[in-house]
Amino acid sequence: MIIDCHGHYTTAPKELEAFRKKQIDGLSEASASRAKPRLDITDDQIRESLEGAQLKLQRERGSDVTIFSPRAAGMGHHIGDGTTSLHWTQACNDLIHRCVRLYPKNFVGVCQLPQTPGVPPTNCIDELERCVKELGFVGCNLNPDPSGGYWKDPPLTDKWWYPFYEKMVELDVPAMIHVSMSCNPNFHTTGGHYINGDTTAFMQLITADLFKDFPTLRLIIPHGGGAVPYHWGRYRGIAQDLKKPPLTEHLLRNVFFDTCVYHQPGIDLLLKVIPVDNILFASEMVGAVRGVDPATGHYYDDTKRYVDAASLGDADRRKVFEGNARRVYTRMKLST
Amino acid sequence: MIIDCHGHYTTAPKELEAFRKKQIDGLSEASASRAKPRLDITDDQIRESLEGAQLKLQRERGSDVTIFSPRAAGMGHHIGDGTTSLHWTQACNDLIHRCVRLYPKNFVGVCQLPQTPGVPPTNCIDELERCVKELGFVGCNLNPDPSGGYWKDPPLTDKWWYPFYEKMVELDVPAMIHVSMSCNPNFHTTGGHYINGDTTAFMQLITADLFKDFPTLRLIIPHGGGAVPYHWGRYRGIAQDLKKPPLTEHLLRNVFFDTCVYHQPGIDLLLKVIPVDNILFASEMVGAVRGVDPATGHYYDDTKRYVDAASLGDADRRKVFEGNARRVYTRMKLST
Numbered sequence: 001m002i003i004d005c006h007g008h009y010t011t012a013p014k015e016l017e018a019f020r021k022k023q024i025d026g027l028s029e030a031s032a033s034r035a036k037p038r039l040d041i042t043d044d045q046i047r048e049s050l051e052g053a054q055l056k057l058q059r060e061r062g063s064d065v066t067i068f069s070p071r072a073a074g075m076g077h078h079i080g081d082g083t084t085s086l087h088w089t090q091a092c093n094d095l096i097h098r099c100v101r102l103y104p105k106n107f108v109g110v111c112q113l114p115q116t117p118g119v120p121p122t123n124c125i126d127e128l129e130r131c132v133k134e135l136g137f138v139g140c141n142l143n144p145d146p147s148g149g150y151w152k153d154p155p156l157t158d159k160w161w162y163p164f165y166e167k168m169v170e171l172d173v174p175a176m177i178h179v180s181m182s183c184n185p186n187f188h189t190t191g192g193h194y195i196n197g198d199t200t201a202f203m204q205l206i207t208a209d210l211f212k213d214f215p216t217l218r219l220i221i222p223h224g225g226g227a228v229p230y231h232w233g234r235y236r237g238i239a240q241d242l243k244k245p246p247l248t249e250h251l252l253r254n255v256f257f258d259t260c261v262y263h264q265p266g267i268d269l270l271l272k273v274i275p276v277d278n279i280l281f282a283s284e285m286v287g288a289v290r291g292v293d294p295a296t297g298h299y300y301d302d303t304k305r306y307v308d309a310a311s312l313g314d315a316d317r318r319k320v321f322e323g324n325a326r327r328v329y330t331r332m333k334l335s336t
Numbered sequence: 337m338i339i340d341c342h343g344h345y346t347t348a349p350k351e352l353e354a355f356r357k358k359q360i361d362g363l364s365e366a367s368a369s370r371a372k373p374r375l376d377i378t379d380d381q382i383r384e385s386l387e388g389a390q391l392k393l394q395r396e397r398g399s400d401v402t403i404f405s406p407r408a409a410g411m412g413h414h415i416g417d418g419t420t421s422l423h424w425t426q427a428c429n430d431l432i433h434r435c436v437r438l439y440p441k442n443f444v445g446v447c448q449l450p451q452t453p454g455v456p457p458t459n460c461i462d463e464l465e466r467c468v469k470e471l472g473f474v475g476c477n478l479n480p481d482p483s484g485g486y487w488k489d490p491p492l493t494d495k496w497w498y499p500f501y502e503k504m505v506e507l508d509v510p511a512m513i514h515v516s517m518s519c520n521p522n523f524h525t526t527g528g529h530y531i532n533g534d535t536t537a538f539m540q541l542i543t544a545d546l547f548k549d550f551p552t553l554r555l556i557i558p559h560g561g562g563a564v565p566y567h568w569g570r571y572r573g574i575a576q577d578l579k580k581p582p583l584t585e586h587l588l589r590n591v592f593f594d595t596c597v598y599h600q601p602g603i604d605l606l607l608k609v610i611p612v613d614n615i616l617f618a619s620e621m622v623g624a625v626r627g628v629d630p631a632t633g634h635y636y637d638d639t640k641r642y643v644d645a646a647s648l649g650d651a652d653r654r655k656v657f658e659g660n661a662r663r664v665y666t667r668m669k670l671s672t
Contacts (some may be wrong), residue, residue, distance in 0.1 A: 191539040194534060206524070231602060267564060290577055291576045293573065
């Protein structure tokens with residue numbers, strides 16, 4: 001079985017954007033009086049949005065199931081306030097739940113969180129609990145920068161985040177550390193902010209001892225870990241200068257990287273320097289890069305081809321494609 | 337000859353920090369009345385600061401000359417105002433000039449700029465001109481984020497920067513795009529902010545057409561290009577989705593990467609995916625990582641070993657070690 005641990009619902013019916021527009025248009029009203037807009041999307045619309053995209057690509061590329069969450073750039077935690085974020089998040093998560101119910105063999109749900117800049121993430125606990133206990137979701141996407149490119153909240157290792165981590169541990173669900181849209185003109189969203197978010201998060205984890213406090217907390221750094229595997233010597237060296245244990249002990253019991261790296265040499269490096277137990281297959285389709293690589297004739301984000309072509313034993317390849325995802329997303333119950 | 341294109345004066349005598357402290361202590365005074373503090377450092381102090389560090393390491397590792405600039409983290413453009421930045425920058429650049437005069441075979445000067453957040457970089461033109469014409473410097477370090485981790489100034493492709501680029505072109509000097517200290521607690525300076533700065537700058541260049549306006553402008557992205565070579569497929573794909581020419585045409589006539597990547601697999605990837613004409617040897621010693629890699633028994637930042645061990649023909653290796661640096665830093669006149 002091949003599990004793609006990183007897919008967003010980037011093809012949702014346009015009614016979802018209309019919902020969001022209504023929210024944004026209503027931001028001049030007082031928070032308490034703002035009603036949650038209605039979202040009318042039929043099952044057929046959902047089917048249509050998935051059949052020609054994620055489901056078609058699963059079949060064509062040979063993956064079986066996608067760990068599926070709302071569009072990351074769309075989370076937009078910087079827009080409005082806590083009420084805005086909660087309404088939007090509930091709508092997005094409910095829609096993911098409907099995708100999973102319509103295609104229970106193809107999708108497993110992961111939730112967005114109702115984060116808001118400057119608001120402690122304790123306000124995300126209820127929605128995480130609802131998604132895990134009522135909707136059967138297996139994890140969440142945690143945004144390390146709800147300000148959207150200005151990085152105003154405390155680092156992930158700050159006590160600010162601890163109550164949320166406690167709930168994650170209690171529910172036994174991991175988080176993918178994933179920023180959302182950049183509203184800072186310096187950062188292109190998918191080419192700058194996403195990759196910086198990954199690199200930043202990992203470096204934050206190096207400087208502290210978060211996993212001494214949360215030995216079972218599990219975090220996935222997407223997009224192949226940002227710059228980290230390419231600079232693995234730098235990060236090992238910085239950790240050493242900071243008198244931290246080797247990264248394998250310090251972080252790699254708790255931190256995992258996905259395979260959203262869109263060329264063979266990148267995947268080869270990832271598999272060479274990061275222990276195989278820490279790598280989860282993913283493509284992020286339909287996502288940041290939509291085109292076909294003229295050098296190969298295949299989609300840039302058809303990452304299964306790179307993993308297939310990598311120098312890797314069968315048992316290790318099975319870990320990357322399936323075993324590691326099952327181990328990290330422990331609530332995911334898939335029949336083989 | 338082996339030219340290390342990226343070295344900072346990280347070992348300057350402690351009098352330099354005392355100068356800086358006086359500046360910072362005096363920030364409560366009105367800008368116009370602030371005098372430039374005195375900096376008393378003897379030639380012997382300079383010799384002593386270099387002999388046991390950069391010069392010793394050049395000899396031990398087998399490099400010949402370092403393109404040398406003030407400490408990058410120390411630039412601290414966010415501190416004080418334009419006067420603060422100008423006084424500090426002049427002092428730092430004058431000190432580099434003294435290093436070069438004391439050891440003309442070992443060092444070539446590159447200057448810091450008196451940038452200040454929110455102030456157009458036209459205010460840096462005079463200091464660039466002074467350093468190039470009077471001190472014989474061959475390039476500059478340009479900080480894409482003078483705010484120190486809050487990214488408040490416009491992207492490098494904005495017209496904001498154009499008058500400065502015009503002067504660079506006129507003087508025929510390149511810039512290394514290098515951030516300074518992070519004062520944002522989210523970003524570790526050398527492990528987060530530096531690498532993010534590199535990735536961010538390259539992605540900014542993808543989205544615009546800067547080199548149509550400045551066909552001879554030359555920029556070096558340090559630290560192996562941040563995350564870029566590892567995600568080369570992603571960047572090629574994003575450029576393609578944006579209807580830009582292939583990156584080789586779009587950027588690689590003007591953009592160069594250094595080899596500050598501190599392990600063999602990273603250097604191997606860099607040399608595999610980036611054309612050899614775009615790679616300049618560098619180590620950043622004495623810099624971000626000071627330790628010895630227990631896996632190899634050698635210093636992490638002894639990057640010459642990685643380039644020596646890479647699968648590379650002799651002619652290509654000479655380009656990386658020498659030819660490309662001479663081509664990019666055209667004002668550098670070194671006897672072979």
